[in-house]
Amino acid sequence: MKRRTLLQAAPALIYAPGLAFAQTPYPSKPIRYIVPVSAGGGSDMVGRTLTERWGSLLKQSFIVDNQGGGGGVIAAQTTARAAPDGYTLMQGYVATHGTSPATRKLPYDAIKDFTAIGMIGATPNVLVVNASLPVKRCANSSSM
Numbered sequence: 001m002k003r004r005t006l007l008q009a010a011p012a013l014i015y016a017p018g019l020a021f022a023q024t025p026y027p028s029k030p031i032r033y034i035v036p037v038s039a040g041g042g043s044d045m046v047g048r049t050l051t052e053r054w055g056s057l058l059k060q061s062f063i064v065d066n067q068g069g070g071g072g073v074i075a076a077q078t079t080a081r082a083a084p085d086g087y088t089l090m091q092g093y094v095a096t097h098g099t100s101p102a103t104r105k106l107p108y109d110a111i112k113d114f115t116a117i118g119m120i121g122a123t124p125n126v127l128v129v130n131a132s133l134p135v136k137r138c139a140n141s142s143s144m
Contacts, residue, residue: 026086027060034090036075038068046121047091072096073106080108091120 031054035047044066051062067075072095082088090096092114101110108114129135 027058029087030061030063031058031086032065032082032088033062034065034067034075034079034088036067036072036091036093036096039066042123043091043093050120071100073100073108076100076110076114077107080113090114092116093123 031051033047033051035044037043044064048064051064055062067078072093075090076092076096079088079090097110097114100106127138
C-alpha cells in the first residue's frame with residue numbers, strides 16, 4: 001500500500017470503530033405495528049397476540065396502531081411513508097397488496113414500497129347461506 005493512500009485512509013480508520021460503538025442495538029425504542037383494520041376483529045386479535053409475544057422476546061414494547069378504512073390503503077400509505085428504520089411494521093393482507101392494487105390507483109406501489117418479511121397466518125374465506133335454504137353444499141346452489 002502506498003504511503004499516500006494509507007495517510008488518506010487514516011482518518012476513516014480512526015473514526016470507524018467509534019461509529020460501530022455508537023450504534024444502538026435494535027430495538028432501542030418501541031416498535032409501531034400498524035393493523036389496517038379497526039380494533040376488535042380477527043386481524044386485530046392476531047396482531048395483538050403476535051406483538052405481545054414479540055415484545056417479550058425482544059424485550060421491547062410494540063404499539064398496535066389500528067388504521068381501518070379505505071380497504072387498508074390508509075394504513076399501507078402510512079407504512080410506505082414511514083422512515084425506513086425498522087420501527088414501523090404493518091400487517092398486510094389481501095386488500096393492501098392484492099385487491100386494492102388490482103382495482104384502483106393507489107398512493108403507493110404494493111410491490112416496490114414494501115418488503116414481505118414473513119407469513120404470519122392465513123385467513124380462510126367461507127361461503128355461507130341462510131340455514132333455511134335447501135342448500136347444503138356448492139353443488140346444490142342451483143336450487144337457491
